Amino acid sequence: MVGNHNFVRLDTSHLPSPCHVIDLVRLEDNLKLLKRVADESGAEVLLALKAFSCFAVAELISKYLAGTAASGLYEARLGKTRFGGQMHAYVPGLRDEDVDELLTHADHLILNSLGQWHRFRGRLEARPGKSFGLRVNPGHNEVENPLYDPCAPWSRLGAPASGLKAEDLEGLSGIHIHMLCDHDYDAFDRMLDAVETNCGHLFGSIDWINLGGGLLVTEDNFPANKLICRLQEFRSRTGLHVILEPGTAVALHAGALVSEVLDRSTNVGAFAIMDTSATCHMPDVIEAPFTPDVLGAQTLPRETEPRPDIPDIVRLGGPTCLAGDIIGTYRFKNPPKVGDRLVFLDLAYYTMVKATTFNGTHLPALALWDSATDTLDVVRTFSYKDFESRLS
């Protein structure tokens, strides 16, 4: 995603490599916009921890957002203990042994099915002051890639709205819907229409509706005022309390991954081996797939053929033994040399949370960068201990 960011001003020479760099200025700009949406629309905005859980910036985030949304027990604990504020948990596969601890952290718990609700209801209702909801699939699709479409036919995420009656929600106070992935306002607008059409029969039985994440509120030129008006109008007509839980939008254009060129060579086309890996540090690059942008280079389609006649076209890959550990193919004005640092843009959300040490590969360090004052603070580095401690 190319957008406004400050990384052209980043001096990478003082950083360890590889290293995630979070730009505090852009992060705070994103948070200010999300808070404006919350304040002016009356909706509650949470951070979806699955996308971005970096608690080195928890204090900044909790200044602007009402709390966090978790997808598992440990995220719920991290949200409550490191970020504070309201903690909303939705765990598709709820383990019997996790329920009690989950309720010590979560203020709101969303069940994935009515079966889950009936199985755990007694234990849940024994905890005063908690609110419970049901994940509902409205049966409307906006996402093309099935990997990211929670509303596809046969989706295991949420109870199909068409099979639900208002009385099924007895004892529950809300519903949770998540349908978007990196979408713009128009998709949100269509989503809310579909939610009203397909889930409107449930509104009389609930107090709140969580509309999930996937909306790029902080993308350049996003029509925030339209979103605010739509939410205000929806709230006043339905009387429902509205919750949004963006992940990507919180850290959009605020994070980068700095990486060094370890080797250059040629096999039909030119390639470089980096000290960061697609499979270890950016698995969505392979799963989605997508190609992250590199500062100062043109991103070429993933299917680009090797070109022995064009040395400016370089394929970048990771240091692991996986043949498919390919980050992408790029056209450079000045092809990088061994020892050069490259900046992969928009690699903070869904990357830090997913990183692994396959092949004994280093985990990227983490630095906070104030792009206004050019102050860098390396807050975390990793070592052999982090690799070893998970293996026995």
Ligand SMILES: Cc1ncc(COP(=O)(O)O)c(C=O)c1O
């Ligand atoms: C239930 C739920 N809420 C929120 C999010 C956050 O979405 P995004 O990071 O795209 O804003 C996701 C992403 O998968 C999700 O599944």
